[in-house]
Amino acid sequence: MTGTSTRWAGAEQLRSRIAAELARTRARTALLTEAVDEDDLMRQHSPLMSPLVWDLAHVGNQEELWLVRDVGGREPVRHDIDDLYDAFKQPRRDRPTLPLLPPAEARAYLLTVRDKVLDLLDRVAFTERPLVADGFAFGMIVQHEQQHDETMLATHQLRAGPAVLHAPPPPEPRARVDAEVLVPAGEFTMGTDTDAWALDNERPAHRVQLPAYVIDAAPVTNGRYCEFIADGGYDDPRWWSPAGWRHRREAGLSAPAHWRRDADGWACRRFGRWAPVRDDEPVVHVCFHEAQAYAAWCGKRLPTEAEWEKAARWDPATGRSRRYPWGDEDPAAEHANLGQRHLWPAPVGAYPAGASPLGVHQLIGDVWEWTSTAFRGYPGFTAFPYREYSEVFFGDEHRVLRGGSFGTDRAACRGTFRNWDYPIRRQIFSGFRCARDARPEETQS
Template sequence: MTVDTSSEELRRRAVDTLTRARDRTTLLTSSVEDNDLTAQHSPLMSPLVWDLAHIGNQEEQWLLRTVGGRDAIRPDIDSIYDAFEHPRSERPTLPLLAPAEARAYARDVRDRVIDVIERTPLHGAPLLDAGFAFGMVAQHEQQHDETMLITHQLRRGPAALTAPPPPAGDVTGLPPEILVPAGRFTMGTTAEPWALDNERPAHQRLVPAYYIDTVPVTNGAYLHFVEDGGYAQERWWAPEGWAQIQQHGIKAPLFWRQEGGQWLRRRFGVVEAVPADEPVLHVSWYEADAYARWAGRRLPSEEEWEKAARHDPATGRTLRYPWGDGEPTAEHANLGQRHLQPAPVGSYPKGASPLGVQQLIGDVWEWTSSDFLPYPGFVAFPYREYSEVFFGSEHKVLRGGSFAVDAVACRGTFRNWDLPVRRQIFSGFRTARDV
C-alpha cells in the first residue's frame, strides 16, 4: 500500500492528530486535583505531572529544536524529563515543574509547534517525509496518555473519569477458533508513513498452519482456570512466573477480589462484578501462558498474530488493519478511551479479519509468545532508545492495542512490548494451537 497525500492534507492531519492527543492529555490531567497530579500512585508509574511536562519537553526537543530549528525554551529541564536518566520510582524526588507551570510550558510549546507545521516542508529528509516527526510526537503523547490512564486506574479514591459503556456483544454462531492456513505473508511495513522503526521493514514470513481463538479469552473463561486451582498448581507455570505468584500471593488478575462468593473488580474508582463476557484484563504474560497451558493450548507467536490480523488468503494481500486499509471507526474497534473498559466479545463484527478473527484491534493488548526482537534489516530511527535498547529476551511482544490506545498509535503492524511480570497494563490475550 502506498500513501500519496498532499502537503496541505498532511499538515491538517498533523494538526488534527496532535490536537486530539492534547485534548486527551488535558482531560487526564484536569480531572483530578493538583495533589493527585504530583502524587506517585504506584512506584511503577510516574506522577501525572511528570508525564505532562515530559510530553511538552519531547515535543520541544523534536519539533521545535530539531525540525523547526528554534531556540530552546527550557533546556534546563531536559535532564529532569529524560526517561532514561531517571527511573519512575525516583521521579517524585526531582525538582518537577508544578502543575500550573507544566501546563503553561506544554501550551507554549504547542503554540510554537503549530507555526512550525505551517512553515516546514514535509519532504526532503526522513524526519520530514509525510510529516513523520509530527506523527511520531503525536504517537508519543498518546502512548503517555495510555500510561496516565493506567495511573488513573492505580489511583485510589472516587472515580475521576467517566465514559459510556461499550456496545453489546454477540457470539452467536461464532466458532471458538479459526484455522489459519500455512503459507507466506508480508509481515511489517515499508509503506506506512508514520510506522515506527521496530515495525520496519516489510519482509516475508513462512508460517505453518495453526488455529487461533476467534475472540480474546474472556473473564468467564479465565475464571474457570482460577476456580480450578490454576494459581495453586505449579505444573502450569513457567518457573519465573511461579516464583512471582508465590512471592506476591497472586491468586487472580490484578484488581480482582472475591467477596461473599462473588468476584468483583475495581475499575477507575468503581467496584463492580467481573463481567463474564469481557476479555480478561490486567494479566501478566506468565498468567496468560499458564492459562494457555491449562487449556491445552499456547500463546500465538507474534507472526501468527499478525498473519491472523492482516493476511487476506483470497487475494494474497496484507492489509493495514483486519477489516482493510481504512482508518478505524467506532464500528471497527474499541479505541481512544471511548469506553473505559474492554467491550464484550462479539461487539465488533465489522472489525473482523478476512479469516473471521475478531477484536484483534482495541479492547486489550494481547500477549504473544515472542520476545521483542528486530526484524531482518532493522535500522534504528530516529534514535536507538525507542526500540533498539529494549530488544532481547527480557521483553515480550504485545499486539493489537487496548481500549486506551488511540488510532494513531495502533495498526496491524504496531508492536508493543513489556516485561512478562507486568499486570497494571491493559493486557489480555488469546490462545492458539498447532494443526
Template sequence: MTESPAPPHAGDGEALRGRALAALLTARERTTLLTDSVDDHDLTAQHSPLMSPLVWDLAHIGNQEELWLLRGVAGREAMRPEIDGLYDAFEHPRATRPSLPLLAPGEARSYALEVRGRALDVLESAPLGDGPALVRSGFAFGMIAQHEQQHDETMLITHQLRSGPAALTAPEPPRATDAPTLPAEVLVPGGTFTMGTSAEPWALDNERPAHQRDVPGFVIDTAPVTCGAYRAFIEDGGYGERRWWAPEGWAMVREHELGAPLFWYRDAGQWLRRRFGVTEPVPDDEPVLHVSWYEADAYARWAGRRLPTEAEWEKAARHDPASGRSRRYPWGDEDPTPERANLGQRHLRPAPAGAYPAGRAPCGAGQLIGDVWEWTASDFLPYPGFAPFPYREYSQVFFGPEHKVLRGGSFAVDTVACRGTFRNWDLPVRRQIFSGFRTARDL
C-alpha cells in the same frame, strides 16, 4: 505476497498537514482531560512506584515535543534547557521521579501550552512531502502525536491505580450481537505472508521493514479470552499448580501470593473488581484484563493450548488470502472507526467478546485491534533489515528476551498509535497495563 500500498494521504503535503494537526489536537484534548480531571495533589502524587506522577508525564510530553519539533525540525534554541534531564525517561526511573524538582502543575501546563503553540507554527510551514527523513510524510509530527497518546495511555493506567472516587466516566461499549453463534476458534492456513511495513508513513522503526515470513497453519481464538473463561482456570486451582507455570512465573505467584488478575478480589462468594474508582462484579463475557505474560502463558497451558507467536498474530490480523496482500488493519486499509474497534479511551473498558463484527479479519477472528493488548509468545526482537530511527532508545535498547511482544492495542490506545503492524512490548511480570490475550494451537 505484498503489503497494502501507502495510505492515500501519504504523499500529499496539505493532507498530511491536516492529518498531523488533527492527531496533535486529539492527543492534547485527551491529555487535558486526564490532567484536569484531578486536583494538584493527585497530579503530583505517585500512585504507584510503577508509574510516574501525572505531572511528570505532562511536562515530559511538552519536553519531547520541544526536542523534536522545535529544536529538531525547526532548529530553534532550547526554551528550558535546564529541565531536559528531569524529563529524560532513561535518566530517571519512575520510582524516583517524585523526588526530582519537577515543574509544578501550573508551570507544566504553561510550558506544554507554549510548546504546542510554537509547534503548530512550525507545522504550518514545514515541508512534509519529500523533505529530510525526519519530516518526510510528516513523520516527526506523527511520532510526537503517537508519543503523546502513548503517555495518555500511561496516564490512564495511573488513573486506574489511584485510590479514591472515579475521576473519569465514559459510555458503555457496544454489546456482542452474534456472540453465541461465533465459532470458538478459526483456522489460519499455512504459507508466506508480508509482515511489518515499508509503506506506512508514520510507522515506527520496530515495525520496519516489510519482509516475508512463512507461518505454518494454525488455529487461533476467535476472540480474546474472557473473564469467565479465566475464572474457570482460577477455580480449577490454576494459581496453585506449578505445572502450568514458567519457573519465573511460579516464583512471582509464590512471592506475591497471586490468585487472580490485578484488581480482582473475592467477596461473599462473588468475584469483584475495581475499575477507575468503581467496584463492580467481574463481567464473564468481557476479555480478561490486567494479566501478566506469565498468567496468560499459564492459562494457555492449562487449556491445552499456547500463546500465538507474534508472526501468527499478525498473519491472523492482516493477511488477506483472496488478494495475497497484508492489509493495514483486519477489516481492510481504511482507518479505524467506532464501528470497527474499541479505541481512543471512548469506553474505558473492553467490549464483550464477539463485539465489532465490522472489524473482523478475513480468517474470522475479531477484536484484534482495540479492547485489550494481547500477549504473544515472542520476545521483542528486530526485523531483518531493522535500522534505528530517529533514535536508538525508542526500540533498539529493548530488544532481547527480557521483553515480550504485545499486539493489537487496547481501549486506551488512540487510532494514531494503533495499526496492524504496531508492536508493543513489556516485561512479562507487568500486570497494571491493559493487557489480555488469546490462545492458539497447532494443526
C-alpha cells in the same frame, strides 16, 4: 492541475491532518490531567508509574526536542529541564523526588511549545529528509503523547479515591463468535514499508512462512479465566514455567489485578468503581506468566507474534496483508474499542465489523494481547530516529504485546504496531488469546 500545485495541495492536506491530530491528542492529555487536583497530579500513585505531572511536562519536552529544536532548528524553550524529563536518566521510582515543574508551570510550558510547533507547521517543507518526509516527526510526537496518555490512564486505574473519569459502556454483543479459527500454512508479509507514520520496530516488511495453526477467534474471557482459577490453576505448578511459578509465589498472585471475591463471585475495580466481573468480557490486567499458565492449562499456548499478525492482517482472497483486520481504512467506532471511548473491554462479539477475513474478532482494541515472542528487531532493522525508542529494549527480557487496548488511541495502533513489556507487568491493559498447532485432519481440504 500542475504537479507543483498537486504537491502543494497534498502538503496543505497533511498540515491540516497533523494540526487536527495534535489538537485531538492534547485534548485527551488535558482531560486526563485536569480530572484530578494538583495534589493528585504531583503524587506518585504506584512505584510502577510516574506522577501525572511528570508525564504532562515530558510530552511537552519531547515535542520541544524533536519539533521545535530538531525540525525547526530553533532555540530551546527550556533547556534547563531536559534531564528532569529524560525517561532513561530518571527511573520512575525517583521521579516524585525531582524538582518537577508544578502543574501551572507545566501547562504554560506545553502551551508555549505548542504555539511554536503550530508556527513551524505553517512553514515546514515536507522534504525528502526522512525525519520530515510525510510529516513523520509530527506523527511520532502524536504517537508518543498518545502512548503517555494510555500510561496516564493506567495511573488513573491505580489511584485511590473516588471515580473521576466517565465514559459510556461499550456496545453489547452483535455477533456469535466461533471458538477457534484455522489459519492455513503459507507465507505472508509481516511489518510495513508503506505506512508513513509506522515506527522503526515495525519495519522493514518481510516475508514469513508459517505452518498451519489454530488461533482463538476472540480474546480469552473472564468466564473462561474463572474456570482456570476454580480448577486451582494458580496453585498447580504444572501449568507454570519455572520463572512464572517463582513470580506467582513471590507476588502472591491468585487472580487478575483489581479483582476481589464478593458474595456473588468476583468483582473488579475500574477507575474507582467496583462492578461484577462479566463472563463474556476479555480478561484484563494479567501478566505474561498468567497468560502462559492459562494456555498450558487448556492444552494450548500463546501465539507467536507472527501468528498474531497473520491472523490480523492476511487476506486469503488476495494474499496481501491489510493495515487492519477489516481493511486499510482508519478505525471507526464500529470497528474496535479504542481511544478511551469506553473504560473497559467490550464483550466478545461487540465488533463484527472489525473481524478479519478469517473470522478472528477483536484483534484491535479492548486488551493488549501477550504473545510468546521476545522483543527483537526484524531482519534488516535500522534504528530511527533514535536507538532509545526500540533497539535498547531488544532481548529476552521483554515480551511483545499486540493489538492495542480500550485505552490505546487509533494513532498508536495498527496491525503492525508492536508494544513490549516485562513478563511480570499487569498494570497495563493486557489480556491474551491462545493458539495451537493445527492437527493433520484439520488441514485436509
